[in-house]
Amino acid sequence: MTEIHIDIEEKVYPGAGGAQPHLAIKDLRISLHSGEFVCLVGPSGCGKTTLLNIVAGLDKDFHGEIRLLHGGKPKPLVGYVFQEPRLLPWRTVRENIELALPAAPDHEAVTLLLEALGLCQVEEKYPERLSLGMRRRVALARAFAIQPDLLLMDEPFVSLDAPAARRARRLLIDVWRERPHTVLFVTHDLREAIVLADRLLFLAPSPTSVIHQMKVPLTRKLRSDEQAVETFRHKLLSDYPAIRHLL
Amino acid sequence: MRSDLFYHAVSLIALLLLWQGAAVLFDTNLLPTPLTVARVLIAEIESGQLPYNLGVTLARLAVSFMLAMLLGTAIGIALGRHSRLDRFFDGWLIIFLNIPALVTIILCYVWFGLVEAAAILAVVFNKVPNVVVTLREGTRALDRNLLDMAQSYRFGQWKTLRHVIWPQLFPFIMAAARTGLALIWKIILVVELLGRSNGMGYQLHLFFQMFDVAGILAYTVAFIIVIQLIESALLKPLDRRARRWRR
Structure with a gap:
């Protein structure tokens, strides 16, 4: 079982070749329960990939702490689906x-x-x-x-055609329910996020911050019903206009 | 379209005819006919002179080639990975690249005496800078994304080296090997001519003193055949094997 506490005080990209240093993330705190499926929703360039790289331990040049609590066992296994297949x-x-x-x-x-x-x-x-x-x-x-104990996914279904994406999503959910593990899933597609996540986190760019978070109240069964997903999405967008601006 | 082999054969025959024509036209000892050269070649092979000298040269070639490739690859990778090291040693590299081969050969013999080790060292010294430059380029071109992938999937050092880094460096190593072979062949003869009492270079020197052009040409032919054998029996298949995954 893997619990994650992300606490990033500051992540700055040094300006290369005379450019201004870029403050990518400031004071970002996110916690994931063990076995939770969390979607990070935000526009392109809002630091989602930077965040995943930090959680994966690929980027160590930041101030803050990533704690992966793994029930006493050594380091959790991390699966990372990058934006490109790699x-x-x-x-x-x-x-x-x-x-x-x-x-x-x-x-x-x-x-x-x-x-x-x-x-x-x-x-x-x-x-x-x-x-x-x-x-x-x-x-x-x-x-x-x-x-993996922790699965990081960076817009993994982009450029799959609609049926293939649907199949892949279903497989992801099946795999996850069969063997519960913690998932941090990045997307800019709100519909996809609603279908998949236990909890949604909405991110705003430069520097990255959480502007809103909520649990998805739909049952897993209801989520294969496109109408229900669509209704929820509309309600969400009209209740929180800030999210509409974001996407 | 005829096969490549056909064109090779026809062009080779054309060259031989041209040679024969010139030899008949000038009718001098200084340009023997192909047939005369072939007779000398066979005689030299039967007397054991040519196999012995060729063998000695090949042994020197193998040792200095291996040393130069190992050393050059190691230094090249180090410089490619550490930019500070690279900035410091770049100046040295430029100097070594531009020292004429003859100078290193003479200096090696003067400093270390007319011994085998000095001969090998001279060849290695001439070759290493070229390998360094090629491998430095290859190391700089390593795909950061794939290295990140390997790290997040915990490939470990050995797997990363074998499956991620080596396949990317291989084309550069092949390029260094091919140009290196061509360079070493040429330098090694000068090394032998100046300071050894056996090998192809020494033998060519003897023929030169006797104005024995047939002997010189016979050795040259043997030489070319051996190089072509190494190229087509060793380097080309290796190259093809490394490229089979390409589209």
């Missing part, structure tokens, strides 16, 4: 997934995942021979395959 072009689809796994990969489990994502036909192909949508699905498979 596959190794010189390794096949299957190799890309199995490389991310700890020693002695379970080939069976990977096969099941490939099947679920419709990638069985291409498992021996190199990523450059696949469409962008397929590469994205491989990146998803890689993140699911390691069975």
Whole structure:
């Protein structure tokens, strides 16, 4: 079980080549319960990716603290679906997934995942021979395959066509309900956020701050009903005009 | 479209005919016919002279090539990764790149005596700066995104080196190897001519003193064949293997 406390006092990008230093994040505090699915919703350039990189431990140049509480066990396993697929072009689809796994990969489990994502036909192909949508699905498979304690997702379904995105979302929810883990999901698509999240956090840019947060009151069952999602979205936008400006 | 082999064969025959024509036209010992050269070549092979000298040169080539590649790769990666180190040593690199090969050879012999180690060192010294420059470029071009991916999926050092860094550096190493081979072949003969009592360079020097053009040409032909063998039996397949993932 993985609980996360994000406390970023300040994140500044030094100005390169005479440019002004850019204050990206200031006084941002977010906590996620164990097993919670949280969506960060905000416009492009509001520091969402910066935030995920800090949580993932890739960016250590900031003031503040990220605490990942993991019930006494050592460091939690983190799955990160980047904005671009970031596959190794010189390794096949299957190799890309199995490389991310700890020693002695379970080939069976990977096969099941490939099947679920419709990638069985291409498992021996190199990523450059696949469409962008397929590469994205491989990146998803890689993140699911390691069975992460914490899953970070940075607009993972962008550029998937609508049916593929729907399938991927359903798979994500299935995987998550089967084996509860903490998810931090970044998107600028409010509809997607409502379908997926337990809790929504709305972020405003420069410096990044939480302007509003709320639990999504819809039951999981109700969320496959597009009408219900749409009604909730309209209500949300009319109740909180600030969010409308944001998106 | 005829195959490449056809064009190679025809152009080679054309060159031989041109040579034959010139030899007949001038009718002098200083330009023997291809047939004469072939006879000398066979005689030299049978006497064991040519295989011995070629073997000695090849051994020197192998040792100095390996040393230069190892050293140059290590330094190149270090400079590519640490910009302070790079800024400091860039000046040295430019100086070493521009020292004429003959100067290093002479200095090595003067300082270390006419011994094998001095000969090898001279060749290595001439080659290392080129490898450094190529590998520094390769290291600078490493994909930051993929390194981040490897870090967040906890590849560890060995996996990262083998699956993320090595495939990216490989084209640069191949480029350094190919230009390096061409350079070392040429320098090693001068090294042998100036300070060794065996090897191709020494033998060519003897032929020169006797104005034995047939001997010189026979050795040259043997030389070219060996280089081509190394190129097509070793370097090309390696190159092809490394490129198979490309579209």
